Amino acid sequence: MPGDLPAPIVNADSAPYWEGARNGKLLLQRCRDCGTLRFFPRYLCTACGSDHTEWAEASGRGTVHSFTIVHRAALPEFQARTPYVVALIDLEEGPRMMTNIVGDDALDVALGEAVTMAFEERGTEGAMVPQFRRGAGDV
Amino acid sequence: MARTSEIDATAPKHLQDKYAIAGIGETTYARGSGRTTRALACWAISNAIKDAGMTPADIDGMLSYSGNDSTFSPVIAGDLGIRPNFFMDVHGGGSSTEALIGIAIGVIEAGMCSAVVVFRAMNGYSEVRIGGTGARSAVPVSGDALHDRAYGWQSAGQRFSLTFMRHMYDYGTTPEQVAHVKVAHSKHASNNPKAYYKKRYTVDDVVNSRFICKPLHLLDCCVETDNATAVIVTRADRAKDTPHRAPLIRSVVGRCCKPRPEVHYQHGPISTVAGHYAKDILWRNAGVGPEDIDITGSYDAFTFTAMLQLEDYGFCKKGEGGGYVSSGIIELGGKRPNNTAGGHLCEGYTHGMNMVIENVRQLRGEVDDSCPAGPDGRKRHTHDYREGGCRAVKDPELTCNMGWATPGIGSALVMRRGD
Numbered sequence A: 001m002p003g004d005l006p007a008p009i010v011n012a013d014s015a016p017y018w019e020g021a022r023n024g025k026l027l028l029q030r031c032r033d034c035g036t037l038r039f040f041p042r043y044l045c046t047a048c049g050s051d052h053t054e055w056a057e058a059s060g061r062g063t064v065h066s067f068t069i070v071h072r073a074a075l076p077e078f079q080a081r082t083p084y085v086v087a088l089i090d091l092e093e094g095p096r097m098m099t100n101i102v103g104d105d106a107l108d109v110a111l112g113e114a115v116t117m118a119f120e121e122r123g124t125e126g127a128m129v130p131q132f133r134r135g136a137g138d139v
Numbered sequence B: 001m002a003r004t005s006e007i008d009a010t011a012p013k014h015l016q017d018k019y020a021i022a023g024i025g026e027t028t029y030a031r032g033s034g035r036t037t038r039a040l041a042c043w044a045i046s047n048a049i050k051d052a053g054m055t056p057a058d059i060d061g062m063l064s065y066s067g068n069d070s071t072f073s074p075v076i077a078g079d080l081g082i083r084p085n086f087f088m089d090v091h092g093g094g095s096s097t098e099a100l101i102g103i104a105i106g107v108i109e110a111g112m113c114s115a116v117v118v119f120r121a122m123n124g125y126s127e128v129r130i131g132g133t134g135a136r137s138a139v140p141v142s143g144d145a146l147h148d149r150a151y152g153w154q155s156a157g158q159r160f161s162l163t164f165m166r167h168m169y170d171y172g173t174t175p176e177q178v179a180h181v182k183v184a185h186s187k188h189a190s191n192n193p194k195a196y197y198k199k200r201y202t203v204d205d206v207v208n209s210r211f212i213c214k215p216l217h218l219l220d221c222c223v224e225t226d227n228a229t230a231v232i233v234t235r236a237d238r239a240k241d242t243p244h245r246a247p248l249i250r251s252v253v254g255r256c257c258k259p260r261p262e263v264h265y266q267h268g269p270i271s272t273v274a275g276h277y278a279k280d281i282l283w284r285n286a287g288v289g290p291e292d293i294d295i296t297g298s299y300d301a302f303t304f305t306a307m308l309q310l311e312d313y314g315f316c317k318k319g320e321g322g323g324y325v326s327s328g329i330i331e332l333g334g335k336r337p338n339n340t341a342g343g344h345l346c347e348g349y350t351h352g353m354n355m356v357i358e359n360v361r362q363l364r365g366e367v368d369d370s371c372p373a374g375p376d377g378r379k380r381h382t383h384d385y386r387e388g389g390c391r392a393v394k395d396p397e398l399t400c401n402m403g404w405a406t407p408g409i410g411s412a413l414v415m416r417r418g419d
């Protein structure tokens, strides 16, 4: 099923991010001038405007900032997955990212609880999309 | 370098009451109009021109908004015999009505034209569905969309629900409290012969309807309809020639943003929406405050959007929106009714324009309910709000519309009764 879901079409800003995901890493951008971490990938630092950027690996741990359980999908590819969880995760490192909560107990998700990164394969060429599952288990 | 500016955008108080809504026009609110957006636009604009006591030759400015689902101004101008000295067709949905009224004031003030029609024409049910199903969902997922659509996060309801859930978590807001928005708007719509849904609903009806995306039930979501709507903006002195007591514009805010509007959720708290920022421009330029407003028009794409804006524009304390909307205040007969025509939840979906039109009618004392007309042809409003009855508010002086694009982007408009 995940193979039918949207696979990344990479652009210049996000290419290293998706290359990292392919290798099982969640990469954030870090400003080389002020040290601010940012998500999602973009050209300029959101704190100081600098374009001096490096990539840093995130721990893959975080907490649920908010979520919704989708019962009616807009994208036809997702209809078979309903009900599914879309969540905002506060990463341990600071930035907030969107994801799905996956796993058998995903629908029991609650605000504020700990989650841990997982990956889901998309498409037919090994593309991986960062996902999260409930609990503070091993990444 | 400061990246999140705190600019004082207030200033042009000399424009208070200098501009007016000289005319309003609508089509029917339908599912399956059987007409093109071109035909719908002509229908609504013709009604607005007639309402203003004007002819097409009196209109020389045009503004419209759409999401590639409408017909552009020059085509409509040709059909109607308008020769624009100015036109612009912009991208956008909710929050555009108030923003474009502000732009109309600006271009008239700049001497570019003298009478601007703002219109929105859409087959929101039979062509491009607002809910994101159909044609809109078929766009390839690429670029930055990978960070949302890759996760099945696309429709308006999905996009906003993270804010709604967090508001419930932060402030203890309940689905039952917010369901009162549907209760109120359906009550109002039952007294509006042109509303698409005229049935009254209860809180139980709302919270027992099926989930679309938590916390939104089916009856928390607006209707999708086919329609066009239009308003005409002129200088107030010119609007004195119209057959109606044209409402005056006190203050307008256009697409005011939270920090990080591209992904507003990166800048907390996500349970606060753009109205928190817009209110400081709106009230200072209007010279009045929320306590002075008689009728609100808070955008109800969902029950929650109406509640969140009423709260962040200051009609109640932060976090008390659930209590405010469930107190009876927002119902006809209450202290400050919201969306007295039924809004997007019941009357029809226009991306905001029908809520401005309704407040114009209220301020003119010309609400089109089923109250009987007197010998002079004018309605004798009973102010009896029972089902099928009156929906006119008694002698309103000030209204406030609050448009919503996303939790991070909003517009607003304060109007007062004409002299």
Ligand SMILES: [Zn+2]
Binding pocket: A031, A032, A033, A034, A035, A036, A045, A046, A047, A048, A049, A050
């Ligand atoms: Zn920086």
